[in-house]
Amino acid sequence: MNSRISGQDGRLPVLTKKDYQSDEDVRWCPGCGDYAILAQVQKVFAELQLDPDKTVFVSGIGCSSRFPYYMNTYGLHGIHGRAPAIATGLKIARPDLDVWMVTGDGDGLSIGGNHFIHLLRRNVGLKVLLFNNRIYGLTKGQYSPTSEVGKKSPSTPFGSPDEPFNPLAVAIGAGASFVARTVDTDVGHLQGVLKRAAAHQGTALVEILQNCNVFNDLTFEAITGREHRADRQLLLEPGQPLVFGKNRDRGIRFRNDGAPEIVKIGDGADEVPLSALPVHDEADAAARHAFTMAQFDYPELPVAMGVLRAVERPVFETVLRAQEVTARKGAPKPNGDGQRDLEALWNQGDVWDAD
Amino acid sequence: METQVGESQVSQASDAQNQSARTERPFREVESVVIRFCGDSGDGMQLTGTEFTRATALAGNDLSTMPDFPAEIRAPAGTPAGVSGYQLQFSSREIGTPGDQPDVLVAMNPAALKANLADLLAGGSLIVNTGAFTKPNLTKAGYDANPLEDDTVAAYKVYKIDITRLTKLALASSGLDNKTADRCKNFFALGLAFWMFERPVESELDAIRAKFGKKPILAEANITVFKAGYHYGETAEVFAETGSVRVRKAPLPTGRYRNIMGNAATALGLVTAARLAKLDLVYAGYPITPASSILHELAGLRAHGVTTFQAEDEIAAACAAVGASFGGALGVTGSSGPGIALKGETIGLAVSLELPLVIVNVQRGGPSTGLPTKTEQADLMQALYGRNGECPVPVIAACTPADCFYAAIEAARVAIKYMTPVMLLTDGYLANGSEPWQLPRPGEIAPFPAVFRDDPEDYKVYRRDETTLARAWVRPGTPGLAHRIGGIEKDALTGNVSYDPDNHDWMCRIRAAKVERVQNEVPALKVNGPDEGELLLVGWGSTYGAINAAVAQARAEGRRVSSVHLRWLNPLDGKLGELMRRFTRVLVPEMNLGQLVQILRARFLVDAEPLTKVMGQPFKIAELCRAIEKRTTVRN
Numbered sequence: 008m009n010s011r012i013s014g015q016d017g018r019l020p021v022l023t024k025k026d027y028q029s030d031e032d033v034r035w036c037p038g039c040g041d042y043a044i045l046a047q048v049q050k051v052f053a054e055l056q057l058d059p060d061k062t063v064f065v066s067g068i069g070c071s072s073r074f075p076y077y078m079n080t081y082g083l084h085g086i087h088g089r090a091p092a093i094a095t096g097l098k099i100a101r102p103d104l105d106v107w108m109v110t111g112d113g114d115g116l117s118i119g120g121n122h123f124i125h126l127l128r129r130n131v132g133l134k135v136l137l138f139n140n141r142i143y144g145l146t147k148g149q150y151s152p153t154s155e156v157g158k159k160s161p162s163t164p165f166g167s168p169d170e171p172f173n174p175l176a177v178a179i180g181a182g183a184s185f186v187a188r189t190v191d192t193d194v195g196h197l198q199g200v201l202k203r204a205a206a207h208q209g210t211a212l213v214e215i216l217q218n219c220n221v222f223n224d225l226t227f228e229a230i231t232g233r234e235h236r237a238d239r240q241l242l243l244e245p246g247q248p249l250v251f252g253k254n255r256d257r258g259i260r261f262r263n264d265g266a267p268e269i270v271k272i273g274d275g276a277d278e279v280p281l282s283a284l285p286v287h288d289e290a291d292a293a294a295r296h297a298f299t300m301a302q303f304d305y306p307e308l309p310v311a312m313g314v315l316r317a318v319e320r321p322v323f324e325t326v327l328r329a330q331e332v333t334a335r336k337g338a339p340k341p342n343g344d345g346q347r348d349l350e351a352l353w354n355q356g357d358v359w360d361a362d
Numbered sequence: 363m364e365t366q367v368g369e370s371q372v373s374q375a376s377d378a379q380n381q382s383a384r385t386e387r388p389f390r391e392v393e394s395v396v397i398r399f400c401g402d403s404g405d406g407m408q409l410t411g412t413e414f415t416r417a418t419a420l421a422g423n424d425l426s427t428m429p430d431f432p433a434e435i436r437a438p439a440g441t442p443a444g445v446s447g448y449q450l451q452f453s454s455r456e457i458g459t460p461g462d463q464p465d466v467l468v469a470m471n472p473a474a475l476k477a478n479l480a481d482l483l484a485g486g487s488l489i490v491n492t493g494a495f496t497k498p499n500l501t502k503a504g505y506d507a508n509p510l511e512d513d514t515v516a517a518y519k520v521y522k523i524d525i526t527r528l529t530k531l532a533l534a535s536s537g538l539d540n541k542t543a544d545r546c547k548n549f550f551a552l553g554l555a556f557w558m559f560e561r562p563v564e565s566e567l568d569a570i571r572a573k574f575g576k577k578p579i580l581a582e583a584n585i586t587v588f589k590a591g592y593h594y595g596e597t598a599e600v601f602a603e604t605g606s607v608r609v610r611k612a613p614l615p616t617g618r619y620r621n622i623m624g625n626a627a628t629a630l631g632l633v634t635a636a637r638l639a640k641l642d643l644v645y646a647g648y649p650i651t652p653a654s655s656i657l658h659e660l661a662g663l664r665a666h667g668v669t670t671f672q673a674e675d676e677i678a679a680a681c682a683a684v685g686a687s688f689g690g691a692l693g694v695t696g697s698s699g700p701g702i703a704l705k706g707e708t709i710g711l712a713v714s715l716e717l718p719l720v721i722v723n724v725q726r727g728g729p730s731t732g733l734p735t736k737t738e739q740a741d742l743m744q745a746l747y748g749r750n751g752e753c754p755v756p757v758i759a760a761c762t763p764a765d766c767f768y769a770a771i772e773a774a775r776v777a778i779k780y781m782t783p784v785m786l787l788t789d790g791y792l793a794n795g796s797e798p799w800q801l802p803r804p805g806e807i808a809p810f811p812a813v814f815r816d817d818p819e820d821y822k823v824y825r826r827d828e829t830t831l832a833r834a835w836v837r838p839g840t841p842g843l844a845h846r847i848g849g850i851e852k853d854a855l856t857g858n859v860s861y862d863p864d865n866h867d868w869m870c871r872i873r874a875a876k877v878e879r880v881q882n883e884v885p886a887l888k889v890n891g892p893d894e895g896e897l898l899l900v901g902w903g904s905t906y907g908a909i910n911a912a913v914a915q916a917r918a919e920g921r922r923v924s925s926v927h928l929r930w931l932n933p934l935d936g937k938l939g940e941l942m943r944r945f946t947r948v949l950v951p952e953m954n955l956g957q958l959v960q961i962l963r964a965r966f967l968v969d970a971e972p973l974t975k976v977m978g979q980p981f982k983i984a985e986l987c988r989a990i991e992k993r994t995t996v997r998n
Contacts (some may be wrong), residue, residue, distance in 0.1 A: 029846065031858055052773075060841045065685070068849075076846050076859060081838035083688055084848025085681065086711050096685025096693060099669055100644050104838055122681075125674040207494035289438045339664035348666055349637055352630065353801045357565075357621070359420050361614040361709065361800075 013351055024049045025222040029079040035070060038218035041138065044311035047194060048136075051201045062105045067114040070145050070219075071138035074109040088119025091126035094133050095323075102324040107134045114142045116174055121141040124181040129323040130209040137174055137214045138191075142223035143351055148239070154223075175301035177298070178212050179316060185211040185298065185318040190231045191218060196312065209322045213328055230310045239305045243313035248284035251309045253277050258284040259300075259308070267308060288342050289317040368965045376539075387596075388605030391824070394453035395559065395609055396461030400478045400552060401470030402642050403446045406548035411448025413552055413569060414878075417561040419621035419798055422611035425824035426763075426907065427623075427796045428980070429475040431956035433651065440502035445477040452559075455608040458762070458907025460795065462982040466558075467518075468551050470494060470525070479515070488518040489554065495524025521600055525550045525591075532590035536583050546580075546587040553591025563592060586644035594910030613722070615800060619797040622799040624792035625652070628696075628722060629659035631770025632668055634693045638771070638809040639778050644686035644849035645694045646671040646679040648701060651734040653724040656696045676701035677951060680721070680974035681706035684957045687717040688847075690814060692774060693799075696701035696722035699741045700731065705747065707785050710749045715874060716833050717785075720770070721755075725789040727978045736978025737790035739903050740954035746783045746932055746961070750907075750984050752870045754877040756780070757931040760776040761859040761906035764799035766792055769929070775810050776880055777808055781832040787931070789953070791980050792904045823857030881933045891917060891924030896994045898945035899925035899936075900970065902958055903983055905951050912986035931958070939966035947993050949973050 036042045050330045052059075062080040066072035068087035073081030081104075097215040115123050115137050126133070142160070143149040150160040150167040153174065153201045157166035185207040189200040197215065204211035216227045230239050237253040249259035250272065258272050258279060270279040291297060300311040321351050338348065399414070408429055418425050430447045437444030437570045451461035465486040468763035469475040471494035479899075482488060495508055509515060529547040536543065539701035556563060567585055595601050622630075636643035645668065647657040660668040669691075676697055683693030695705060702723045711916060714717040725741045727733025741748075745757045756776055759771035766788050773786040815821065815834035823845045824833050836843045845857060853860040854868050890913055901909045906927050913925045926941060928934070942948045942962070948970040950959040956972035963970055973989050975981055 031846070034859075058845050061839050063688075063838050064846075071697065078846075078850070079844060081844050082846035082848075083685070083715070084846065085848065086707050086849055089677060089681040092673060092681035093685040093688070095678075096644060096646060096682030097689045098685075099682065100642060100686035100689035100691035100693070102837065121674055122678055125678070172886075225576075229869065248756055325596065327669060331669070334664035349634055350801075350804055352633065352663070352666060354618070354620070357416055357420055358618050358801070359620075360618050361422060361611075362616050 015251050016358065018067055022053050022059070023055045026078050027052045027059060028333070030076050033077050033078045034073065037222050038220040039070070040140065040219070041071060041074070043121075043191045043194070044138065044197070044215055044217065045074065045138070045199065047197045048201060049078070051205070053197050055200075055202065055205055057105060057205070061103070062107065063097060064107050064109060065090050066109040067119055068145070069111040069114040069143070071136075071217075073116055074136075088114050089120060089122060090114070091122035091133075091135075095126060095129070095131050098131050098133060098324050099327060101130070102132065102328060106132070107136065109136045109138070111137070112139045112141060112151045115178070116152045117170070124177065127178050127181040128209050130182070130184050130320055131323040132206070132208060134204045135210060135212045136300050137212060138217045139174060139214050140217045140219040140223055141171075141226050142219050144219050144222050147241040148222035166217075173302050174214050175212070175315060176293070179298045179301055183212050183316065184209040184318050184320050186301070187212065187314040188214045188216070188301075188312050190216045190312070192231060193236075200313065205319070209316060209320065210322065230305050239309050241300070241303060241309040241311045243287045243300075243311055243315060245289050245314070246286055248281055248286050250284065255362070259282055261296065261299070265295065265299065267303065269308065271362040273321070289314055292318075371657070383493075388603070389608045391415050391610070391731065393455060393606045393609070394450045394451060394457065394461070395466060395607065396449065396464045397466040397468070397555065398447055398449040398478060398481070400445055400447035400469045400474040401548065402439055402473065403432060403434070403444045404439060404545075405446070405470050406545070407446045407448050407470070410548045410552045411450060413566065415450055415621060415796060416554050416565060416569065417556065418450065418452045418564060419619070421561060423454065423609055424456050424614060424798060425450060425452040425621070425796075426457055426460045428791065429794045431735055432492065437512055440473055440499050442473045442477040442503060445474045447474070452609055454612050456612060456614070459980070459983060461997060462984050468555065470547070471550065471908045472505055472509070473902060474541060475509060475617065476503045476505065476520040482518060484517050486518055487521065488515055489521045489523065489551070491525035491551075492522045493524040496880060510584070523594070523598075524555075527679045528590060528594065528668065529587050532587050533583055536579075536586065538579070538583055542580075543583065546583050549584045549588040550591035550594070551589040552596050553593075556588075556602070557592045557595030558606055560608055560729050563589070574899070614798065617800045617803070619800055621796050622764055622767070623655075623794060623796040623894040624760065624766045624788055625655040625724065625794070626659050627764050627766035627799065628760070628770045628786070628788060629656050629663075629929050631658065632692075632694055632720070632774065633663055633668055634767070634807065635771040635774030636667065636990070638807060638811075639692060639774065640809075640811045641778075641855065642691040643668045643685060643694065644671065644691045645669070645696070645964070646673050646682035646686070647696050648679045650671050650676070650701045652726055652793045653696050653698045653701070653722065655793070656722060656724070662729070668675045676704035677708060680705035683719055684708060684712050684717060685717070687712070687719050688715070688838070690835070691721070692718060692773075692778070694720040694722065696724065697743065698724050698726045698734075699728050702741065706749045709785075710751060710781040713749070713753050713755060714849045714852075715847050716781045716873075718835070720773045720777050720784050720786060722770070722786045724787065724793045725787060726728050727976070733978045735790065736748055736979060738953050738976060739787075739789060739905075739955065740976065741787065742902075742931060742952075742957040743955065745787055752874065754874050754932065755783045755785050756877055756880045756933065757785045757787060758929060759903040759931055760792055761903060761927055763792050763797050767799065771807065772883075772929075776883055778810065778812050779832065779883075780830050780833070781835060781878055782877065787903060789904050791954060793932035811822045814840070815843065816840050821845070822855045823847060824852055824855055826872070826876075827870035829874060829879075829881055849939075878933050881936065882935070884930045887935050887937055889924050889926050889928055890942065892922070893924065893941060894944035895922035895924050896945065897921070897947045897949060897987075897990060898942055899923065899961065899990070900942070900948060900950045900954070900958070901925060902928040902931055905953065908983050908986055909951060910980045911983045912990060914989055916990040917981065920996045920998065921990060923994055928958070931961075934961070934965060938962070939968060940966045942966060942970065947971065949993060951975075951986060951988060953980065
């Protein structure tokens with residue numbers, strides 16, 4: 008731990024992945040996708056040399072929400088669904104801190120759904136890692152708000168009757184300024200997205216498709232399996248045409264009515280030249296394509312991966328601070344014991360003296 | 363005008379010769395006056411009341427106010443349900459309540475008369491706007507016949523004034539349309555009251571100009587009507603014989619004063635506490651009656667290091683306050699009962715995290731939505747026990763509007779010192795009521811700077827201070843002290859997750875012991891009266907003024923009664939049991955169905971008796987006097 012405090016020979020210390028590992032035993036099930044995410048987060052933190060003492064991980068309740076215990080940073084393991092509110096309060100009080108939030112599809116989208124949308128609406132400067140495994144793990148396998156219709160689970164023996172929602176479409180609808188999707192098992196992609204999120208000002212939402220090998224094994228296998236993922240994922244790159252497929256021979260374009268369609272790339276009769284494909288615009292003001300692409304689903308369409316949306320807009324705590332600076336102009340300054348302005352405050356309105 | 367029941371009646375007619383030459387007109391001098399303005403929700407009665415209060419405060423009287431209004435913003439016009447009232451007692455001596463019964467009632471329409479007449483003291487003055495006593499208004503109010511023309515008001519001194527018409531006449535040349543002109547009529551009532559009680563006109567003119575600054579036409583119209591009301595008093599024959607009423611300055615302790623409402627005092631107390639602790643204040647709230655005005659007060663104080671956050675719901679507000687405290691600020695959340703119910707889990711989290719947090723509960727009538735604009739003390743059990751698990755929090759209750767200032771500071775001080783959430787209980791009566799507040803002298807309140815640990819050497823997250831049993835507070839960002847805390851049970855030293863049975867048992871007991879240690883902060887019980895006798899009244903919260911007045915009255919009659927008022931409801935003063943046993947009987951007045959009384963009986967095995975009332979209204983002094991009379995004998 009001391010290596011973090013002062014470097015030897017006056018040089019800045021170099022932090023390694025190990026420096027971000029806490030002394031707590033990691034208690035996820037063997038084979039859980041969370042291990043991979045934890046490792047990549049620690050790796051990215053080391054790569055970016057993020058200061059563990061200036062970082063806070065905040066979470067709610069659920070398997071993913073144990074995450075803060077395993078990061079050797081400041082951490083707060085909160086209550087079910089409320090991490091966005093706790094993290095918002097922290098960020099309001101301490102805009103100087105780098106605050107990361109970890110949540111799951113039950114925690115973040117069901118019990119905490121209200122906080123989730125308001126966090127995104129406000130654009131608080133947080134990084135949000137949403138582990139989506141489409142199931143409640145810690146309570147043993149009930150269906151979640153992202154489970155498919157008909158999902159059989161202990162609470163839905165006849166199949167779940169309700170339609171899931173798409174976390175990223177919800178986020179874009181709520182006005183999110185940064186929306187991305189990645190996969191627990193795709194190390195390189197996960198790292199790339201985490202780095203982009205780390206650099207974003209405002210709320211950066213990263214949905215991580217994560218496998219629960221105990222209660223919902225292989226739920227994303229059709230999308231994330233190594234042998235077919237290139238054909239079933241649309242890997243988004245800013246400014247690049249919407250191309251996918253093992254042979255990079257298929258593309259997406261949008262018809263005049265906005266509906267997406269898959270086309271073959273080429274110069275043939277039924278083909279579309281690469282130059283005619285739309286390019287990915289993360290900052291599209293209307294977020295029309297991002298909203299549509301967020302909902303691409305296999306088998307009809309390849310699932311969009313990467314940064315779907317990244318725009319700059321005012322950050323909540325920055326606006327608050329700016330208000331404070333304005334308000335302080337011309338206001339009485341606190342004196343030595345910090346009470347002069349208080350006296351002014353007490354004396355507001357109609358005062359009179361009794362003698 | 364007369365004073366409270368049983369008090370010496372100072373209602374004496376003085377003649378003008380004894381007074382200074384500048385007043386030639388007749389007047390009467392009295393000790394205290396209780397006046398109530400009432401009218402339709404849209405009639406501006408709250409404004410009339412607060413303006414009259416302002417002038418009364420500046421005149422140096424002691425005072426106590428009680429606004430009373432419906433939950434609906436514009437309840438059906440002209441109906442008793444839509445009546446809004448503002449009661450004020452002012453006096454030349456110290457008083458603690460807005461008065462049991464008005465001795466002056468200003469009724470702006472039949473519905474207001476219907477809803478309030480029964481409260482008027484027999485022989486009291488009734489000023490009534492006859493212009494509103496039209497057939498449709500009488501019907502809406504539920505009167506078959508005009509009560510001003512039968513014996514309904516026979517027991518009172520009635521001043522029938524067509525305020526509607528006089529207002530219209532005063533504004534005849536103003537160019538205002540009828541409807542707008544009519545809305546100025548509350549200023550006629552205000553002007554008349556100013557004349558009646560000898561309030562200075564000038565400051566009110568300034569106040570009206572300031573209030574309606576953006577609409578000079580309205581400001582001038584209101585001033586015109588206000589003056590018309592004042593001059594009416596001066597010239598109308600009906601007042602010629604009785605003259606005005608004089609209440610001398612109250613002998614308040616030397617100092618600077620300001621009239622303050624409870625919620626404003628709570629807000630100022632929180633700001634002051636944060637400054638004394640050298641912390642930023644983060645107040646997170648969600649709109650709810652009657653707590654919202656704390657959020658409003660604080661929202662304007664950004665220049666004083668206050669950040670407010672209107673969260674998406676009550677839970678988020680509590681969580682944001684916890685997050686702020688984790689960050690090293692003073693996190694505060696406030697609400698009323700229903701909102702506190704939602705915050706319960708978060709308060710439990712703060713208990714487990716052992717972080718400072720102040721939760722303000724401005725209690726209102728319950729259960730459920732209950733009576734949003736009315737007062738009650740029925741959230742005591744919720745404050746003490748309304749969470750899952752063994753989840754003790756210190757609970758403090760303010761006892762007067764101005765006391766909210768000190769109670770808020772005390773709540774924050776204990777929260778910081780003991781690293782614990784503290785519940786501050788006020789209620790609708792304190793929140794909206796007001797009284798003169800003697801401003802603290804600079805440096806009068808001792809600072810209590812928060813201490814943050816910054817030494818990484820051998821840091822254990824849940825190691826405790828031997829005296830307070832509090833763990834150390836660490837600001838994130840402090841080098842070498844990174845740590846994780848959470849709502850799962852923690853190891854008693856490292857704070858790491860622990861499911862060990864002995865550890866959990868230890869942690870539950872140590873958290874409870876920590877809260878018990880707050881007893882060290884509780885000043886010795888202050889008994890109002892001798893510390894033994896026939897009857898002891900044990901009160902808490904806003905019943906303070908009424909209990910004190912009733913006890914004083916009963917003692918003056920020769921009854922051996924005392925009272926004690928609890929500031930901390932948790933922990934309780936251990937000596938309370940001993941004190942109660944020195945009295946033959948113990949009576950616990952509460953605006954609930956008997957909550958503190960249960961605690962006292964359970965904790966001290968004393969046969970304490972409840973005196974309960976849940977009418978959305980505070981206790982009247984007379985009600986308490988009757989209860990005392992039933993249980994005591996007169997000795998001479």
